[in-house]
Amino acid sequence: MIRRRRFAILLVVAMGVLAATAFAQRGRYRREIRPDMVDRKGVPEWKNDEQFKSDVFTFVRVRYNDHGGWGGKWATDYPDSDLNFSYRLHELTALEVDPHGKILSLTDDAIYDYPFLYLIEPGRMWLEEEEVKALRKYLLNGGFLMVDDFWGEEEYANFYENIKRVFPDREPVELPLEHEIFHCVYDLKKKPQVPSINTWYNGQTYEGWDGSVVHYKGLFDDQGRMMAIICHNTDLGDGWEREGVDSGYFKEYSERWSYPMGINIVTYAMTH
Numbered sequence: 001m002i003r004r005r006r007f008a009i010l011l012v013v014a015m016g017v018l019a020a021t022a023f024a025q026r027g028r029y030r031r032e033i034r035p036d037m038v039d040r041k042g043v044p045e046w047k048n049d050e051q052f053k054s055d056v057f058t059f060v061r062v063r064y065n066d067h068g069g070w071g072g073k074w075a076t077d078y079p080d081s082d083l084n085f086s087y088r089l090h091e092l093t094a095l096e097v098d099p100h101g102k103i104l105s106l107t108d109d110a111i112y113d114y115p116f117l118y119l120i121e122p123g124r125m126w127l128e129e130e131e132v133k134a135l136r137k138y139l140l141n142g143g144f145l146m147v148d149d150f151w152g153e154e155e156y157a158n159f160y161e162n163i164k165r166v167f168p169d170r171e172p173v174e175l176p177l178e179h180e181i182f183h184c185v186y187d188l189k190k191k192p193q194v195p196s197i198n199t200w201y202n203g204q205t206y207e208g209w210d211g212s213v214v215h216y217k218g219l220f221d222d223q224g225r226m227m228a229i230i231c232h233n234t235d236l237g238d239g240w241e242r243e244g245v246d247s248g249y250f251k252e253y254s255e256r257w258s259y260p261m262g263i264n265i266v267t268y269a270m271t272h
Contacts, residue, residue: 002115002142023088023255025247038100042244043083048096057270058098059086062119062145063105065126073121076149078103081241082118088240088259089266106131111138116269117145120237123155125162132165139166140221144269145228149235151211156232163219163230172217172230181216181229181268186260191216193234194253197242206233225272229265236262 048056059082064074082101090097104111107130111117117138119125127135139145150159163172175181182188193214195205206212211233219228239258243250 002112002138023092023250023259025244025250025254038079038083040083043087045099046090048098052096056096056098057089057116057266058114059089059101060111060114060117061101061103062117063103064119064122064131065128066124073124074119076121077237077241081237084243085240085259085262089263092259092263093267095266106134106138111143112141115143116266117143118237119145119147120149122147122159122162123150123152124158126158127162127165132162136166139219139227143227145219146265146269147228147230147232148237149231151206151233151235152208153210159230159232163228167219170219172219172228175216175218175229179218181218181226181264182261183264184271185264185267188257188260188264192236192257192261194236194239194258196235196238197245197249200249200253207235226268229269231261 061078061082062074066073079101083099086097086099086101089095090099102110102114104114104117106127111134135145147159150156160172177188177191182191191214193205195207199205199207206214214234215230215232217230217232218226219230221227236258239249239254240262243254243258
């Protein structure tokens with residue numbers, strides 16, 4: 001089973017302090033790929049309480065293969081989004097958070113030490129059979145997957161083909177705005193659609209000709225537990241990555257939508 005231990009208790013405490021906490025924009029820093037050589041470039045580092053050293057929340061990014069030889073999509077927005085989101089989660093909640101995060105393949109047994117996985121840009125993802133089996137086992141054993149940043153029907157079709165290989169007998173279900181995940185910490189009045197900053201610079205709020213309608217879909221187990229949230233036609237990760245690039249983008253998307261939705265998702269995932 002996936003380790004959860006003290007996470008739920010810590011997040012219940014956190015929920016009481018979030019709403020009154022304001023964001024402050026920080027500076028930009030550059031991308032690196034190797035996690036052991038990441039230059040944090042202004043993202044504060046912190047130490048966790050020793051009594052919780054085995055129970056910190058760790059933001060784990062999934063490394064996967066791309067269909068047709070496209071490489072590196074799994075690393076989109078890395079490390080900026082991962083470091084910024086981990087810092088904001090630490091700053092705005094009472095949760096003990098690993099300041100570094102991790103990158104793991106689905107076939108790495110270490111994923112069972114972490115109850116939350118983040119998978120980005122699956123529009124050209126192709127899971128190997130061992131990855132399919134590993135993801136199925138992880139989710140059925142209590143893990144949670146967040147899927148983010150893919151646009152349009154073609155990319156969704158590719159993701160859908162892969163997730164149906166993981167769960168042939170389960171269908172992703174559109175989450176209504178009334179669902180708790182949109183309100184458990186931050187009370188969101190609509191489903192957030194976050195464009196990349198370059199799309200925003202071009203005066204658009206979505207990518208592609210058929211990406212205008214945002215979708216948040218859940219994948220559930222037999223007990224009704226949400227195992228995965230699928231964030232389609234939105235790019236929450238760019239709101240985390242680009243928070244220090246442009247104050248207008250920060251205020252409209254990072255502060256208003258990307259961080260609140262991300263914190264809601266983690267809170268929901270760790271308490272259900």
